[in-house]
Amino acid sequence: MKYLLFFVFIFFVSSCSEKKSSETNKEEPMDLAEKAKQIAHNTIITDGHVDLPYRLQVKYFKPVKVLVDVSKRTEDGDFDYVRAKEGGLDAPFMSIYVPSRYQKTGGAKSFADSLISLVEDIVQTYPEQFALARSPEDVEKNFNEKKISLPLGMENGAPIEDDIANVKHFYDRGIRYITLTHATDNQICDSSYDDKHTWNGLSPFGREVVQEMNSVGIMVDISHVSDSAFYQVMELTKAPAIASHSSCRKFTPGFERNMSDDMIKRLGENGGVIQINFGSTFLDKTVSDANEENREKLGKLLEEKGLNFGDSLAKPIIEQFKKDNPTLFSDVKMVANHIDHVVELAGIDHVGLGSDYDGVGDSLPTGLKDVSMYPNLIHELLERGYSEEDIEKICYKNVFRVWKEVQKIAGQS
Secondary structure, rough: HHHHHHHHHHHHHHHHHHHHHHHHHHHHHHHHHHHHHHHHHHHOOOOEEEOOOHHHHHHOOOOOOOOOOOOOOOOOOOOOOOHHHHHHEEEEEEEOOOOHHHHHHHHHHHHHHHHHHHHHHHHHOOOOEEEOOOOOHHHHHHHHOOEEOOEEEEOOOOOOOOOOOHHEEEHOOOOHHHHHHHOOOOOEEEEEOOOOOOOOOOHHHHHHHHHHHHHHOEEEEEEOHHHHHHHHHHHOOOOEEHHHHHHOOOOOOOOOOEOHHHHHHHHOOOOOEEEEEOOHHHHHHHHHHHHHHHHHHHHHHHOOOOOOOOOOOOHHHHHHHHHOOOOOEEEHHEEEEEEHHHHHHHHHHHHHOOOOOOOOOHHOOOOOOOOOOOHHHHHHHHHHHOOHHHHHHHHHHHHHHHHHHHHHHHHHH
């Protein structure tokens, strides 16, 4: 009887232990999710590219005037103060985006100036929520004051026009990186989207621009440039460069807008950082190919019925087609795959975040649909074994290192 009671006791203790272990395992993911939120809110998060200024300007057709209260939660777009705070976003680089058409029509400089003024207007209108930032130190100060910093990056060097003095002009206005070109070749260099190869890389003036950016303290951004232009920048620049919103070509073969493995390694050797773009087209060729196939099917269907996309009779057909063939999206895991790939090629010190929020439309991946969702990515990185120090580097330390080095080199010029 004594031995029977002993075995019953052992079985009971063992069962309780197994149950406790099982319950602990069930709680682990929730604990990790909570840890991700804590990291997001205790660590500075900088994002290399958010297209809020252009969205506000184009949607409401009135430059240099804030018509949307971005201090509150908004229905439009991917960014506002409330959602940014929920996601732990502290320093989104406001994209001063100048479309390529201004290279033909003129007015690129004045348009860029109007967008800079718009960002300044946001800060003046909501001083408790937002502040400008012209250095990493400004971002840290604003972070301690619980304000969201709005550093500035100019997407497209077209506003420099043909006057090298405009590089300093835009530095004085707060621009801290310049994406050398955008959708077409410009006066500085060739674009990854353009097949004309006007300069076979950098133009003679473009070489002057890169050197002047080094001299005044503006980060050189090689997103959007052709491969030839990239390698020429790497040979020319005295300072580390960034790719403010690019991803890995490995996952999107043939998409020159992303960076090849060799380019990522070279950027790492330069000391630079690639900031991963969240757009599904940038993340997964399988997804973008499937969506393109559906667009072609829909186009043929309308053509067979003698309709165009804008026709009123086409609307119910389009709606039904979309129900039957929903748009596919990449996901947060794929963003982490790109981060993994950069780390494998160049090391943990050379990767960051460059979402392209408000710039890639409805192609954002599942789990990263707006600026409130950075904790989802941090959670995924934790699950993959990234340390808190690794995550801090990805969130801001890598970009701050480049930013400070660019400042230092400019100070030596």
